[in-house]
Amino acid sequence: MSEFHHISVLLQECLDGLDIKPHGIYVDGTLGGAGHSSEIARRLTTGRLIGIDRDPVALKAAGERLAPYGDRVTLVHSNFCDIARVLQELQIPGVDGILLDLGVSSPQLDEVSRGFSYMADAPLDMRMNNQDALQADTVVNTWSQEELRRILYTYGEERYASQIAAAICRRREVSPIRTTLELVDVIRSAMPASALREKQHPAKRSFQAIRIAVNDELGAVEKVMEDAIPLLNPGGRLAVITFHSLEDRIVKNAMVAAAKGCTCPPSFPVCVCGKKPLVELCSRKPITATDEELEANPRSRSAKLRVCRKL
Numbered sequence: 001m002s003e004f005h006h007i008s009v010l011l012q013e014c015l016d017g018l019d020i021k022p023h024g025i026y027v028d029g030t031l032g033g034a035g036h037s038s039e040i041a042r043r044l045t046t047g048r049l050i051g052i053d054r055d056p057v058a059l060k061a062a063g064e065r066l067a068p069y070g071d072r073v074t075l076v077h078s079n080f081c082d083i084a085r086v087l088q089e090l091q092i093p094g095v096d097g098i099l100l101d102l103g104v105s106s107p108q109l110d111e112v113s114r115g116f117s118y119m120a121d122a123p124l125d126m127r128m129n130n131q132d133a134l135q136a137d138t139v140v141n142t143w144s145q146e147e148l149r150r151i152l153y154t155y156g157e158e159r160y161a162s163q164i165a166a167a168i169c170r171r172r173e174v175s176p177i178r179t180t181l182e183l184v185d186v187i188r189s190a191m192p193a194s195a196l197r198e199k200q201h202p203a204k205r206s207f208q209a210i211r212i213a214v215n216d217e218l219g220a221v222e223k224v225m226e227d228a229i230p231l232l233n234p235g236g237r238l239a240v241i242t243f244h245s246l247e248d249r250i251v252k253n254a255m256v257a258a259a260k261g262c263t264c265p266p267s268f269p270v271c272v273c274g275k276k277p278l279v280e281l282c283s284r285k286p287i288t289a290t291d292e293e294l295e296a297n298p299r300s301r302s303a304k305l306r307v308c309r310k311l
Helices: 010-017 035-042 057-074 082-089 106-111 136-142 146-155 161-174 179-189 204-215 217-231 245-260 290-298
Strands: 025-028 048-053 074-075 097-100 230-242 279-280 302-308
Touching: 010 035, 010 097, 010 230, 010 302, 025 035, 035 057, 035 097, 048 057, 048 082, 057 217, 082 097, 082 217, 097 217, 136 146, 136 161, 136 204, 146 161, 146 204, 161 179, 179 204, 179 290, 204 217, 217 230, 217 245, 230 245, 245 279, 245 302
Parallel strands: 025 048, 025 097, 048 074, 097 230
Antiparallel strands: 230 302, 279 302
């Protein structure tokens, strides 16, 4: 099997949330190493699993892992935000469950050549799909100082976004920043000594921000949350795992709005918009990892699972 091992986060909680039916049709929009998908496929008899991933390496490894389930599984190379188009092309009008794990998979983080890690030297890439045009190199070396500041502050919640953006621009005027460790050095140089003593790596937030920008991760989440609920059959479930507050806010707001229905101002005595609730929330608060899972997989610490059911 290809070297794409990934520990599935909140596995049992996802399976419970999706309420797998043996004859149902399910979509794993972020296939990864197929940890979640293999357990979904194992529970199907006459049902079908559609696995989507934008990373060709992940898709190949998933295909090998899911091979025992034969024609129960269909794999598609695409972005999860294109789920509506994928299902239309497969002539599937509705599904019984959609799973989205929005975290970057461990192999992507750990494979040095992908450029996601601030712990080892590699070209500035950070593409989840290596066929995409935009790379981290372009963001770092050509985007304006104000745009760099914006993404560092918004996507990375970096306190020193202004200083780091300015340092990047000063450095690239001398020579382009080409590798991950060169970028780490620039980030370090812009931060005060007190920040460098913090437990968290000084480049963590900046690398997160650049990765999100390169892959348009938040735009994809907003689009899929608009498209996913209408694709569910009545009683179908949408389960979404997020790993940072920006994604979680998008998912939470979309699910709460779909569960509320009416968009009239509170001051209106009666509803005039006519919008009805589309889903019910399966839990008021997000589901998080157990102590046992946290011990076995520290990367699950920031994971939040939200689930809703189509009415």
